[in-house]
Structure formats: C-alpha cells, structure tokens
Amino acid sequence: MEDHIGTEKVVHGQLWGAFHKGYFSDPAVARPLVNTVMGVLAKSPADVVVDLGGGTGFLLSQLAAQGVSDATALINVDCSEAQLELMDKAGIASVHLPIGDFRRSDVAADNQRLCLVMRSVLHYLGEDGLLPLLGHLRGQAKEGEYFVHQSAAFDNAHDAACLNALYRNMRTRKWYPSVDDLSRRLAVSGWRVAGTISAPPLVLTSDDLALRYALNPGDIARIREVMAEEFGGMSAVYRQTPNGFEADLHYRIFTCVATCR
Numbered sequence: 562m563e564d565h566i567g568t569e570k571v572v573h574g575q576l577w578g579a580f581h582k583g584y585f586s587d588p589a590v591a592r593p594l595v596n597t598v599m600g601v602l603a604k605s606p607a608d609v610v611v612d613l614g615g616g617t618g619f620l621l622s623q624l625a626a627q628g629v630s631d632a633t634a635l636i637n638v639d640c641s642e643a644q645l646e647l648m649d650k651a652g653i654a655s656v657h658l659p660i661g662d663f664r665r666s667d668v669a670a671d672n673q674r675l676c677l678v679m680r681s682v683l684h685y686l687g688e689d690g691l692l693p694l695l696g697h698l699r700g701q702a703k704e705g706e707y708f709v710h711q712s713a714a715f716d717n718a719h720d721a722a723c724l725n726a727l728y729r730n731m732r733t734r735k736w737y738p739s740v741d742d743l744s745r746r747l748a749v750s751g752w753r754v755a756g757t758i759s760a761p762p763l764v765l766t767s768d769d770l771a772l773r774y775a776l777n778p779g780d781i782a783r784i785r786e787v788m789a790e791e792f793g794g795m796s797a798v799y800r801q802t803p804n805g806f807e808a809d810l811h812y813r814i815f816t817c818v819a820t821c822r
Contacts, residue, residue: 585681593759602630607706608634608675609633609675610635611668611675612637614679614682615637615639618655620680634669639658640658675706676709681812683743684712684713684737692749703819708752708818713737714742715739715798716740717739718739727799732774753820755816798810
C-alpha cells in the first residue's frame with residue numbers, strides 16, 4: 562500500500578488534521594464509526610483492537626475517549642512515519658508497517674481475541690489489489706472475529722464509475738466500488754457482512770485535490786473537459802465549479818465477521 566500513497570505524503574503530518582476541512586479529525590464525523598465499533602466490542606469483547614492504516618491514531622483516541630476497557634490494547638498500524646509521529650501515544654501503541662505486511666502475530670498472542678478496524682483505506686489498493694488485501698486480512702482473523710471498516714462505496718454503479726473516472730484522470734490508482742460490489746468481494750474473501758450504515762460523505766474540492774495529487778491548472782482544465790464530455794459536467798456525486806470542480810465521496814460502515822474457512 563505504501564507505493565500507492567505516492568504524492569499524498571505532502572498532506573501527511575501537521576497538515577493532515579485540517580485537510581479536507583478537518584474531516585478526518587472531527588469527532589462528530591467519526592462518531593458513527595466509533596459507535597459501531599463500541600457496539601461490536603460490547604457484544605464481542607476483544608483483547609486487542611487494531612486500526613489498520615490508522616494514520617495519526619485519531620480513531621483509536623476516540624475509542625479510548627468513549628471508554629474502551631483498560632484491558633483492551635489499542636494498536637495503530639500505519640506505513641507513514643509522518644502520521645505516526647503525530648500520534649498521541651497515551652494508551653495507544655503503534656506499528657510502522659504497510660497493512661499488506663500486517664500479521665496477527667505482530668499485535669496479539671494466539672489466545673487473544675482480535676478486532677480489526679479501518680477508515681478510508683481500501684480504495685488505496687485499486688481494483689486489482691482489493692481482493693488480495695481482503696483475503697490477507699481474513700487470514701489474520703479467527704472465525705467469529707470482527708472487521709469494522711468505513712470504506713468509500715457508492716449506492717449505484719454509475720456514481721462509482723463517475724468517481725473512478727475522476728481519479729483515473731488525476732493519475733491515481735485508487736478505485737471505488739458500489740456497496741453491492743464491495744459486499745460481494747468481502748463475502749468471497751471470507752467476511753460475512755453483518756450490517757452496513759451510512760457515514761458522513763466527504764466533499765472533495767479541486768483545490769484540495771490539486772495539492773494532494775500534484776495537479777497543475779492545466780490538469781484541472783483537462784479534467785473538467787473530460788468529465789464534462791463523459792458525465793455532462795454534473796452528476797449526483799460530481800459538479801463543475803466556475804474554476805474547478807467538487808465531488809462527493811460517499812462512505813459506508815461495514816460490520817464484518819470472519820466466517821469458517
């Protein structure tokens with residue numbers, strides 16, 4: 562996954578908390594995911610909660626603030642040193658590792674119960690890398706253990722295709738599925754989807770995306786032209802602005818259980 566981050570490291574570190582209008586550091590935005598994880602832990606306690614691709618550790622800090630048991634270890638796994646350096650280490654451990662290299666033995670003893678959490682990571686793998694990563698994560702879990710993740714996914718294939726076209730034209734390898742498509746891929750990988758709920762969408766502006774993906778004014782103009790030709794410059798998830806564009810990245814929270822293999 563580290564190779565997929567590329568130019569995005571420019572927004573890691575101090576800038577990350579305020580980026581995208583503070584979406585990833587806003588407790589209110591994170592609350593649906595935090596509440597979902599807390600509900601899972603209430604019915605299926607875990608000895609170790611691991612946030613995969615947890616960045617600055619914000620999600621784990623929110624779980625701690627909500628009263629996760631002191632007996633539960635909180636571990637942040639991320640490949641970015643700049644993100645991990647900003648982590649509040651009070652009660653949270655870190656592992657500097659790409660999630661594709663993550664192993665259960667890195668964080669838990671064989672007799673311990675594990676709960677995996679994740680927010681806004683799966684799209685980094687691209688379409689070809691998604692199934693292998695989901696299968697790898699299933700291989701680290703025991704039957705009945707949970708994987709709770711907030712992932713970008715769209716209600717229909719047209720909206721997913723629109724965002725995929727946008728990101729393809731920004732020269733990234735990210736890829737977005739529909740909710741049904743991602744649910745199928747989870748099932749194939751050995752994860753039963755026990756439930757899904759919507760999470761707050763992320764409004765993406767061309768100014769933020771230009772910084773994140775090293776786009777120049779010529780790139781923005783080209784993207785506007787291509788998206789206008791393919792989608793009329795307007796869709797349920799994409800719209801042209803006077804000098805750029807905006808897009809809505811839709812999120813869904815998936816509560817998944819490891820099935821018998």
